[in-house]
Amino acid sequence: MKLKKKIPLIDQHNKSGFWGGKFGGSYIPETLKKPVEDLTNLFEKLRNDKKFLKERDYYFKNYIGSPTSFIKLQNLTNHLKGAQIWAKMVSEANGGAHKIYGATVHCLLAKRAGKKYIVGDTGAGYAGKMLSMAAKKFGLKCKIFMGAKDIKRQRPNVIAMKKNGAEIVPVYSGSQTLVDAVSECMRYWVSNCDTTHMCVGSTVGPNIFVKICGWSTAQISKELKLQVKSEFKKIPKKIKLINCVGGGSSAYGFWSEFIDYNKKQVELIGVEAGGPEGSKLHAAPLSRGAKIGILHGAASYVCQSSEGQINETESISAGLDYPGVSPMHCFLKDTKRAKYVSATDEEALKAYVLIKKFEKINPSLEPSHAFSEAIKIAPKLSKDTIIIVNSCGDAKKDKDILKAKLGK
């Protein structure tokens, strides 16, 4: 199956929900068939409903604070003496990251579905923080599933979720990270789907959850396209859009309006978590040759053993520390429309230090992976090449890790 033009990637799956005929799908228990069907029907109806779109746009602008700014990193550009480096400051969105888009849309859907409760998963804590914020705003009772290891390392976001009145359910199984939180959240939804809406925090999970999340974060590239055209009068001849990839929601949102462009003009580069230097553990299924497997109700490239057991992953960044990835990114990889590389923990930290030094912005450890790739390639490129990095999260949540690693 080939990529089609003029059709959003979220809709380029076959009747059974597979992108490229093999990624995605909906591997769900019988009890979830009806709730998933109801949610699919609701979403497909509302995405074409003018009143709903007006409501969504109102909250994107007046609650989230869209559009976020598009800035030139002039000092870094001067220092690296190559391509121009720009950043889309998605970290300015209310709450500090792109996860607010999906959380807001899911709360609006839950209200329309007449649900009073909402549940979600979180790794870095941003998906949970945003869901708790939006749930509070829209009057929904919220429960967040979070791995015990992540609760320890992303304390500021845990405090924020509690302040917003969310119940945090610590997950002690497996690696006690995002993968286990998503599993536990889905398990909970199976028994509570009559009263409760589920928000999946990234473009992963059964087909409909991939679509709702991608539809929500696509706002980022809608804004970016207008900002690029306004800055350069047209889409420049050589642009590289660099984004970190965990489950893939910020990368999809950042790229969606640009997928139709020729890759020689607009190159899409995804940066996965390469883990600690010298370690075999990583969270980079696309760039380190993982095989296709089933995880969280969908088929994708998954870090797994030769027997098909999900591998333990490791990354300094809780948001990227996930063994699977969106089926849409698997399709973009197979069609060679996007290129996927990885950055190690050490490279991401070095990039963070450099960005902070030259630009006084504070990207979290997830986008620091993307900045690391930008810093690597910029010196080799001409001055008329435009690199744009999605600075999709703020590092306030990482203050304990940064203090431990950098000593300040």
Ligand SMILES: Cc1ncc(COP(=O)(O)O)c(C=O)c1O
């Ligand atoms: C700031 C930030 N960036 C990136 C990610 C990775 O997720 P995704 O690939 O879905 O954007 C996370 C996940 O928690 C995050 O908090």
